[in-house]
Amino acid sequence: MAEKSSVTLHGMWASPFALRAKLALKIKGIEYEYIEEDLQNKSELLLQYNPVHKKVPVLVHNGLPITESLIIVEYIDEAWTEPPHLLPKDPYLKAKHRFWAAYLQQIAEILGKALITESKPSEDMMKKMDVAEELIKAELFHNGCPSFEDAKPGYLDIVLYSLLGSSDVAEEFFGFRPFNAERYPFLSSWINALKEVPEVQDVTPPKDKVIELLHAMRQSYLHTKA
Amino acid sequence: MAEKSSVTLHGMWASPFALRAKLALKIKGIEYEYIEEDLQNKSELLLQYNPVHKKVPVLVHNGLPITESLIIVEYIDEAWTEPPHLLPKDPYLKAKHRFWAAYLQQIAEILGKALITESKPSEDMMKKMDVAEELIKAELFHNGCPSFEDAKPGYLDIVLYSLLGSSDVAEEFFGFRPFNAERYPFLSSWINALKEVPEVQDVTPPKDKVIELLHAMRQSYLHTKA
Known part of the structure; x- marks a missing residue:
């Protein structure tokens, strides 16, 4: 699953919340496409993927958007089941x-x-x-x-x-x-x-x-x- | 595990946060001992189990305290793996x-x-x-x-x-x-x-x-x- 899936992250280079998603992806060794957002002029895609909060980060996995940095980090840990694990199993x-x-x-x-x-x-x-x-x-x-x-x-x-x-x-x-x-x-x-x-x-x-x-x-x- | 373990909930009858824990336990069919707290005069046990927030609900499972209502609900779903599941598997x-x-x-x-x-x-x-x-x-x-x-x-x-x-x-x-x-x-x-x-x-x-x-x-x- 990890090899063939399409993974895109909408972020902003200085955002500490986007950093969480980047770090989780790095640690799990997941390849992804990165899209830098201009927060003064957000992309149509960002607004479409995160209509509620209109914020970065947004992770798009096989076309499905996941929003909110902590939810993204938990999602990454659960969707890619191989170690390292980000949360303890216990x-x-x-x-x-x-x-x-x-x-x-x-x-x-x-x-x-x-x-x-x-x-x-x-x-x-x-x-x-x-x-x-x-x-x-x-x-x-x-x-x-x-x-x-x-x-x-x-x-x-x-x-x-x-x-x-x-x-x-x-x-x-x-x-x-x-x-x-x-x-x-x-x-x-x-x-x-x-x-x-x-x-x-x-x-x-x-x-x-x-x-x-x-x-x-x-x-x-x-x-x-x- | 569900049968033999010791489960205690510290709550207050009108607390909407304690209600979350009670409801999760009921839905999963987990037997537990309930301790009603007087919020004007909290028990020593409550203060010992939740020294940070000093609030109900606190779930005590085999002597280990779990605090914060949403964390308790996720814990209940993860510690008792039998259905019904409170969160989707996907x-x-x-x-x-x-x-x-x-x-x-x-x-x-x-x-x-x-x-x-x-x-x-x-x-x-x-x-x-x-x-x-x-x-x-x-x-x-x-x-x-x-x-x-x-x-x-x-x-x-x-x-x-x-x-x-x-x-x-x-x-x-x-x-x-x-x-x-x-x-x-x-x-x-x-x-x-x-x-x-x-x-x-x-x-x-x-x-x-x-x-x-x-x-x-x-x-x-x-x-x-x-």
């Missing part, structure tokens, strides 16, 4: 991975709102991150260090990296680090381990280009407000 | 069910906020519901009528019913109907079909008791504000 561990992915997503949404208004993350948000730092380490890593020497990244790694993998970009652009290695040594070492993985490096957009885009977006935002 | 259909469940959940959150401030749902929200009315019917029901004569309710039915199954309660308490059969004939007939299912009737709290609770909550809210 239902309890799977539930744990889904739980922490949803939790990290909630934190990142609060963080994203803070960054848009260019205010520092609140202490309340930092405390929510303390919970992730402490409990993910204990529950999923048995207090050990994350490593990808013997295993490929999976669903939860993809979610973490898409949300917090570019904190050095945020630091350079906003002038402060949304989270730091002193307070979050476990999460930081996890992200650093992911940065060494070839598939992760393949799909990560160049830092300079992202910063250039952020400057352009800020200018455009200030222009709209003026 | 990955594409599964992705569609997950997509629409998330969409309905988003609408219900907006609706919930409107109800808390006792304001009518906005036209924008009603339009979002139009999208669900039209597209779920076309994509998942081939424009036919929902029926549970030959099939048990599944994941998406559980989500829909938990969110919009008590609109008659809302009508009686708030004095207006959050959604009506004229504008949403498909969603209304779907919910009505679900109301005929014995497992659904088993887990639905009595309307009078829910309205009594809503009155008490309003009094307590007004008292806090005074």
